[in-house]
Amino acid sequence: MELQKPLYETVAERLITQLEAGTAPWQKPWRDGEPPSFLPVNPSTGKRYRGCNAVQLMSKGYADPRWMTYKQAEGLGAQVRPGETGTTVQYWQFDERAGPAAAQMILKERPHVSIATLFNAEQIDGLTPMVLPPQKWHPIERVEQILRASGADIQHEESNRAFYDSDADSIHLPLREQFATPAQYYAIALHELGHWSGHPSRLDRDQVHPYGSEGYAREELRAEIASMMLGEELGIGHDPGQHAAYVDNWMMLLRNDPLEIVRAAADAEKIQDYVLGLEQQEQEQEQQATQQAQAPAPAAVKAEAASLRDPLAPRATFLHVPFEEKEEAKALGAKWHRQAQAWFVPAGVDTAAFSRWSHPRPVPAGQERQLQPGREYLAVPYGERKAAKAAGAAWDSMAKSWYVGPRGDAQKLARWQPGNVDHEQSPAMRPHEEFAQALRAMGCVVGGEHPVMDGKKHEIAVEGGAQGETRGFYIGHLDKRASGYIKNLDTGIEMQWKSKGYRLERDDRKRLLAEASESLQARTAARLQAQEQAAERVRKQLTELQPVARPTPYMQAKGLAPQPGIFTDREGRRTCVPVIDVQGRQWSMQTIEANGNKHFAPKSRKEGCFHAVGGLDALAKAPALVIGAGYATAGSLSQSLGFATVAALEPANLPAVAKALHARFPDKPVVIAADDDRHLELTQGINPGKAKAHEAAKSTGATVLVPIFAAGENTYPAHLPPITPLKYREHLRTGDALSEEQVDALEQMKRATSFNDLANRSVLGKEALDRQVRTLVQDAVARKSLQAVAQQQAQSAARSSGLRLG
Numbered sequence: 001m002e003l004q005k006p007l008y009e010t011v012a013e014r015l016i017t018q019l020e021a022g023t024a025p026w027q028k029p030w031r032d033g034e035p036p037s038f039l040p041v042n043p044s045t046g047k048r049y050r051g052c053n054a055v056q057l058m059s060k061g062y063a064d065p066r067w068m069t070y071k072q073a074e075g076l077g078a079q080v081r082p083g084e085t086g087t088t089v090q091y092w093q094f095d096e097r098a099g100p101a102a103a104q105m106i107l108k109e110r111p112h113v114s115i116a117t118l119f120n121a122e123q124i125d126g127l128t129p130m131v132l133p134p135q136k137w138h139p140i141e142r143v144e145q146i147l148r149a150s151g152a153d154i155q156h157e158e159s160n161r162a163f164y165d166s167d168a169d170s171i172h173l174p175l176r177e178q179f180a181t182p183a184q185y186y187a188i189a190l191h192e193l194g195h196w197s198g199h200p201s202r203l204d205r206d207q208v209h210p211y212g213s214e215g216y217a218r219e220e221l222r223a224e225i226a227s228m229m230l231g232e233e234l235g236i237g238h239d240p241g242q243h244a245a246y247v248d249n250w251m252m253l254l255r256n257d258p259l260e261i262v263r264a265a266a267d268a269e270k271i272q273d274y275v276l277g278l279e280q281q282e283q284e285q286e287q288q289a290t291q292q293a294q295a296p297a298p299a300a301v302k303a304e305a306a307s308l309r310d311p312l313a314p315r316a317t318f319l320h321v322p323f324e325e326k327e328e329a330k331a332l333g334a335k336w337h338r339q340a341q342a343w344f345v346p347a348g349v350d351t352a353a354f355s356r357w358s359h360p361r362p363v364p365a366g367q368e369r370q371l372q373p374g375r376e377y378l379a380v381p382y383g384e385r386k387a388a389k390a391a392g393a394a395w396d397s398m399a400k401s402w403y404v405g406p407r408g409d410a411q412k413l414a415r416w417q418p419g420n421v422d423h424e425q426s427p428a429m430r431p432h433e434e435f436a437q438a439l440r441a442m443g444c445v446v447g448g449e450h451p452v453m454d455g456k457k458h459e460i461a462v463e464g465g466a467q468g469e470t471r472g473f474y475i476g477h478l479d480k481r482a483s484g485y486i487k488n489l490d491t492g493i494e495m496q497w498k499s500k501g502y503r504l505e506r507d508d509r510k511r512l513l514a515e516a517s518e519s520l521q522a523r524t525a526a527r528l529q530a531q532e533q534a535a536e537r538v539r540k541q542l543t544e545l546q547p548v549a550r551p552t553p554y555m556q557a558k559g560l561a562p563q564p565g566i567f568t569d570r571e572g573r574r575t576c577v578p579v580i581d582v583q584g585r586q587w588s589m590q591t592i593e594a595n596g597n598k599h600f601a602p603k604s605r606k607e608g609c610f611h612a613v614g615g616l617d618a619l620a621k622a623p624a625l626v627i628g629a630g631y632a633t634a635g636s637l638s639q640s641l642g643f644a645t646v647a648a649l650e651p652a653n654l655p656a657v658a659k660a661l662h663a664r665f666p667d668k669p670v671v672i673a674a675d676d677d678r679h680l681e682l683t684q685g686i687n688p689g690k691a692k693a694h695e696a697a698k699s700t701g702a703t704v705l706v707p708i709f710a711a712g713e714n715t716y717p718a719h720l721p722p723i724t725p726l727k728y729r730e731h732l733r734t735g736d737a738l739s740e741e742q743v744d745a746l747e748q749m750k751r752a753t754s755f756n757d758l759a760n761r762s763v764l765g766k767e768a769l770d771r772q773v774r775t776l777v778q779d780a781v782a783r784k785s786l787q788a789v790a791q792q793q794a795q796s797a798a799r800s801s802g803l804r805l806g
Helices: 007-021 051-058 070-075 139-150 182-196 214-234 240-256 260-294 299-307 323-332 351-357 382-390 410-416 431-441 506-543 553-557 616-621 631-641 651-664 678-683 688-700 725-734 740-750 755-760 765-805
Strands: 087-098 104-120 153-157 163-165 170-174 317-319 335-337 342-345 393-396 401-404 457-460 472-477 483-488 494-498 575-580 586-592 598-600 611-613 625-628 645-647 670-673 703-705
Touching: 007 240, 051 087, 051 260, 070 104, 139 182, 139 260, 163 182, 170 182, 182 214, 182 260, 214 240, 214 260, 240 260, 323 351, 342 351, 382 393, 431 472, 431 483, 431 494, 506 575, 506 586, 575 611, 611 616, 611 631, 625 631, 625 651, 631 645, 631 670, 631 755, 631 765, 651 670, 651 688, 670 688, 670 765, 678 725, 678 740, 688 703, 703 765, 755 765
Parallel strands: 153 170, 625 645, 625 670, 670 703
Antiparallel strands: 087 104, 163 170, 317 342, 335 342, 393 401, 457 472, 472 483, 483 494, 575 586, 586 598, 611 645
8 A cells, every 4th residue: 555645745746736837825816806715714613724734725726715524514514525535634733731730831752743634615515605704994904004013114116126125124115106006005015024024033034045046935935825815814915926936946945845835834824923913913002092092181191191292201211012021011000102112111100110121221323213212222233133132132123223132131242232343434345355354254264266256156265174175165146235155164153244345344353253263162062962862863763664675666766676774664665774984883864755855864964974885894895985976876886886885975975975985995996976967057057966076086086987878868959048047047036038948958957967867867778877887997996906016016126125225
């Protein structure tokens, strides 16, 4: 019996098909005034289905939003029609009650998953017709209320662009009169408010990615699903046309990682909850204001009210109360001041009870009307925002500044006090020079060609690294505003860089280097401990698996026969590849799903570790160290050569694995079987398969083998217009720039990169693999033998000469 796919894989596959046809739930346009398609709801419980379950149910295409189980339908006096097929949803329980009277919630060691089968109202006879609830507010008024309550910086400009600037924390929209209807304006505004919610001071999503990148498309997917949910909740419609350019990227995301739809739907729910929470906050504030206006006003209260017309009136003790703590502050007697958009302590109420929310601060000259009273503001550079937030800093969207939050650590936040920060800027400098300063500040060794700001990934040496090693990398862009990304692999510190036009001062560099030095030892110890724990988990997991007796689905697709040392689950669906070091100790395991998706054990050690096809003992007897990037390639090579081979498991690991094995078996010749990623060379300007193979060969004196395919299988047709990385990025952004023929040519090239592809996908077949590999490996073995003989003769001659001289 074939094992049923995980729900998220089924949902992802259906969504990929619907994305191609333009019928995914968030691709369906719905205008103001048209009959809405409400989010899935259970009429028995009155609760809405959420996250991936909601997307799963909406993708079924029913017009009625009501879903229920078979028994729930019977409870409503209705009956599921015979022959109807249900839809599966999943519920995850991550905690449970324990302790006396079950009063304590504890996190479960393993989350419990329960499955339910649901039927749509259109599959059920005897249900009463759906009655739409009356709206309490006009939809447009509701959205205006939300935008007002958010306090977001919304700027209207005479252009056709709508976007959120994460650096400035501002939303930019065309003029209102440029929209055909108010509903269209508010739908776009809510979409950008969804992006706005991801700021570090709010939901803190990773938003620092260049336009057209995978990370950018991932954020757009979340905002688009949230926009659909909000449009239906608020009755203003949803227009997906503006974001159609991301369809190809979304399909790629779901193909590479089906779980992405689960994460995206969960984040979209958080966005919707956050945005609708703003509406609730605004309603409560209006209710408070109404109650205050209707209450009797004695002379003292009237005087206080008059003073409060000025947000900075000295008689008002203003507070910063987080939304989730507002009920506690209200219970103590705090009031909301609408003009100042802040909580305050009324006259006659003891302020001592509010000390946790009250922080006096100096007001910089010229900014009195921008900063809110009661907040101690900080000077936090953008690149240090996460560290400041971890120490208790909070973000003021009106002042566009960080300040000491209610639980801020004064000692840790002292470094960002205005008096401790030098605000003076050096003269403006060119982006290359500025980026070089940032690289040096991150401990990178700048010289020669560096920095190269061409939008490609470049490896670079770091201070304290071994000669010839590149333990850092960067990507620099020269767009309208120069930007980039830097990471020092030794310290683990990374920087999202944007040009500011001034020099990074010596003190800033010293501070970054000091942080790196302090954290390196702790990070290394923590990483080693996590790797030890992961290794122990993997060894226990291995006892629950069984050796492969017949090929798994992945092995069948790759033409691989069962090999000792490969394991699978009881159903024989997964391919589990142990990962060891040169001493034979297991550190990790690569799990390959039936659909080819691969993942390693979390937090496990991979660098310098590998899988020996046939076992480590067999590898010790092999005449050569033949190393491929993936398990499928190493398996094909072993079948062809008749002896054990090595899988480094990813191209980036080739240099470390080759170096470790060469040190363990110095008498064996090393042969690197490279992948030829020509499609990446065209679209991204890099060929990691060949680059890493040659890097491994450089340190070990290895021979590099590159597969040779039939004409047209791994070469770009000469009759087609050339493809550049710039054109490909434009294609991802707009869907244009490349013709259908060009896209098909790239897809063909993706299927012909490795020696396993040569054996199984090329018209040349396994005979070509045998012909290309066997002779070259035999030559490498022969050369190594000749070198060994020559070395022995030289040593013998030296000994003989030494005896005569003595």
